[in-house]
Amino acid sequence: MSIKITLTVNGVKHTNKVEPRMLLVHYLRDVLKLTGTHVGCDTSGCGACTIHVNGKATKSCTMLAVQADKAKIITIEGMATHHELHPLQEAFNQCHGLQCGFCTPGMIMTAADFLTRNKKPNEKEIREALEGNLCRCTGYENIVKSIQYAADKMSAPKARKTKKEATV
Amino acid sequence: MSTNNGNGADAPNRFIGKSVKRVEDKRFTTGHGRYTDDIVLPHQTYAAFVRSQYAHAKIVSVNITTAKAMPGVVAIYTGAHVAEVNGVPCGWQVNFKNGTPMKEPKHPLLVTDKARHVGDAIAIVIARSKEEAEDAAQAVEVKYEELPCEIDAFKAAQPGAPLVHDDVPNNICYDWALGNPIDEVNAAMNSASHVTTLEFVNQRLIPNAIEPRCYNASYDRIHDHYTLYTSSQNPHVIRLLMCAFVLGIPEHKVRVVSPDVGGGFGSKIFHYTEEALLTWCSKHIGRPVKWTAERSESFLTDAHGRDHITKAEMGFDNDGKIVALRVKTYANLGAYLSTFGSCVPSYLHGTLMQGLYTTPKINIDVTAVFTHTTAVDAYRGAGRPEATYVLERLMDLAAHEMKVDPVELRFKNFIPPFDGVTQPGYQTQVALQYDSGNYHGVLEKGLQMLGYDDFRKAQKEAAHNGKLLGVGFSTYIEACGIAPSSVVGSLGARAGLFEFGQVRVQPTGKVTVFTGSHSHGQGHETTFAQVVADKLGISMDDVHIVHGDTGKIGFGMGTYGSRSLAVGGTAIVKSIEKIIEKGKKIAAHLLEASADDIDFANGNFTVKGTDKSIPFANIALTAYVPHKYPDDLEPGLDFSSFYDPANFTYPFGCHIAVVEVDKETGKVTLKRFIAVDDVGNIINPMIVEGQIHGGVAQGIGQALFEGAEYDNNGQLTNASYMDYCMPRADDFPMYETATQITPCPHNPLGVKGAGEAGAIGSTPAVVNAVLDALWSGGHEVKDIRMPLTSERVWRAMQN
Amino acid sequence: MIPVAFDYQKAKTVDEAIAALSNGNSKILAGGHSLLPAMKLRMSQPSKLVDISSISALKGIKEEDGEIVIGAATTHADIASEKLIKNKLSIFAEGASMIGDVQVRNHGTIGGSLAHADPAGDWPALVLAVDATIEAQGKNGKRRIKATEFFTGLFSTALQENEIIIAIRVPIPPEGTKATYQKFSQPASRFAIVGCAVVRFPDGKTNIAFTGISDNAFRADNAEAALSAVIFLSDHYASAEYRKHLAKVYLKKALQAVV
Structure with missing residues (x-):
């Protein structure tokens, strides 16, 4: 059997017929060709497939595409807006938060969700927030620093000033 | 920080020695990396494997009738179809002590007679989609006749053990020894006033690069040409091994591409059966075929690391000086010889038994054994972590037994500093000659960072309050920059270990660099560009690094053994030297001077002592538009070099761990980790620090978290992330790192290599720290088996 | 990684879900975080999933x-x-x-x-x-x-x-009730090797429950007796003996937390 689903991915609406057993991550990678979301395991352990489903960090390997019918999805490809990198994307570069890059999209998506809930995290909170994401290259320290860097940047006065200016 | 510019010019380094941000990051942070699984070719098909559920079983029959009739199935092949094809080769021949070559049983692409480990491949199913391939693979009926198995290297080598290969008696691949004659070592050991003995297991690890292995092979019938995309650390080596040894197809008809690769740590060096089989299949079905390992498959089929059973003895005189070292190791090779499986426990392990110490008599004896387990090969550090573990565990234990300070014991036994230029290299008892070293320096720096005296006070106080704090030391050395071809050739390597580097100056002065090294996280696109930009006096934006494609890069030996910069970087530097030399001739002609009078610095060719000068870009243009040009010179500005190093490089360092052990549960908390590493000159400190971090995390992972668990039936019982404990962010404190710089005297960059250091030094430091904590509480424990799970530590405290 | 093919029905009401379950080997899909991993490894092969997540x-x-x-x-x-x-x-x-x-x-x-x-x-x-x-x-x-x-x-x-x-x-526990959950995690999966939940009511009545240590979670208000009767699970992270020890340690931790 195949089922029609309609969902919004990175602001673009898609309608497709999919087999019920198709995992959301395979839908994104194989149907929509959004290959920035990766598969690193088969037991929901590594977090490389993390995306946002209706604003929540989600392991897209543990969700069926049919479950995402009507959902709003953001993947790593949707994080930069108007060619401007998301502060986390900039931070990972500035703090050397990646090496091979395979876990990076999942790390960034998890961190982005986390920073919406905790705008001024400490080191311990950041490390705990990464509980569902594995990295084999970095030893995590520079990922922690990247997230701290992005948090600082996102709450820096400069950002507020821009907002204020915009309202003036 | 001292850096060696190497081109003789006094131009300041604008990039070398600086933490330049990585140029490759943007594609990864935006989701535009291109890994092998991201590549879908026209008419793509997908493969799934039928794998043995038993560790040792006769294959009675394989019935593919039902599976073949299932929807979407394109082809199914079993061992019978590829019986005539060679198996994958081993790249290093180690000889028995009596001089006969090691036993080298065939490692077939698909098994026919029997399965030798859980996960051994029995059939490949190719279908239009992944789903259909998996469905059909499940429908292949295999009848097994289960046979007894053995997973333990020591037991497998005993008479009567079940044989992995019928023609390998006692499952022994080889026995091997290195160092001083055993009777000399025995005599020295007998003269010792104290002998520390330690029997332990250096457990089996699973490398677990987060990108699973993936291959995509295609065949172009019109041009009789194959393309293999592979998640490999060394595409040229894969092409060489697959063409020459397995499939017998000419190399010029095969292109092997390693695009972005999601981590390797050694496990992606080797030529795997799936690579050759998919390539073979692509011609037979006339369509591209892709296979991506599932993680549960990776656990069973990626080559594992370590797995040694060792007894080590270290003898000391009255003064605490080491007089002898005797080591006996049973090394588990798994069911088959992987590409470098044979050299890891021998030449990459035994040769490091000198460590940093002046030990006068050393003998290491290794028996390498086949078992009914996944093949074992190089994993970050490869042999050197095992050697370091032997020595550094012995040092802290010996200090405890002799009631001396472990730091003092090391200082007493260190090889004195030598620079390898004005002073000769240090000749070890185990074949190698160290290049340059200052071993006192790294330990002194580490102690400063630790605040050793204060720590010991705090430890006493903690013990008084019923808390267990411990510190562990590890001062390590490794042999990297693998390797001088003539040396490794004489030791049995079946390939040269040089590197290739080509520098192509475009007519506009922009530079394309082709390197045989491969980056799968190391940041070559940045580090190599820093070197090239500085040496040519141009912008980093004007340098593009190309790697990972046999269709573009003349040759290559790839990335492993911390060799990229020391060997691959030097090949590039050699090509740059040729560029500059030719540029000087062109400049001399244009400036009407002698080439000997031309200096090159800051991107300008200048007549010495004058202000007459021509920029690099103009020389480049002239080389391609040679209107006004020397008669005896070819046009163009494009040079290649093959660089074969004169020696290994020998990074070293000092790692210190501080732990707290929970008395009630045995749970270990890592409180501090200090790493002082000397990796020679440093091109990009940020990247070096990142390499150290990653290595340290893996080494700590070995000490505290990781380890393959086989049951007696040969089942890998923790083959998923639900059971195999990968270190996570909240397992670590912030690392405290520092570097010391003792340049490598024999390569122009003065670099030694940084990729493996962290994984080599860290493990024994952590285990030593846990034992020190237990000792502080009065628990006399000699060893706890790694990983130091809470239960194992708790048990150690119950005695 | 890919489950065996199955039919899928999104139920809008509980009644609809119950009706949908009646034929064959059907399973309920809610969050899917226990079921889907098992299906991906083909350890579970239902012929139909009834999705209740939008009820x-x-x-x-x-x-x-x-x-x-x-x-x-x-x-x-x-x-x-x-x-x-x-x-x-x-x-x-x-x-x-x-x-x-x-x-x-x-x-x-x-x-x-x-x-x-x-x-x-x-x-x-x-x-x-x-x-x-x-x-x-x-x-x-x-x-x-x-x-x-x-x-x-x-x-x-x-x-x-x-x-x-x-x-x-x-x-709803009366005002003044104290409660805690103390967990010793399996380091890889972070499931409980020992989980001990304790609720202490103002009148002193204390509920104690354990998970992770035996085939199923259980109440153990009389903890000492309960623990002596348990058949403890055993795996390579925690033998039965160690689990038993941990159960006592975590019970003590939990009781201390509600005093």
């Missing part, structure tokens, strides 16, 4: 007649962050925030977790300790099952065939 009646947390009622399809994350839970049933917030990782908590549901009855799951100990009842609905209507009667063995519960958990009902 709004199964979601949310409310106070009703002195009880907190949690819809079965409410996620761990929602429970952990809900004000009502934090104020009146803080042990649920504490426990929910220790489950899996953030991505798992965002989708995994309390009902799914209870129905799965993993011997190392956290919810079983929590619902046992707070005297919860599990409200289920089947063809014959609704019924309430006491948590103490719900867990019947390894991955098995008192649920009948085609019965769906619809809510978890917890009597």
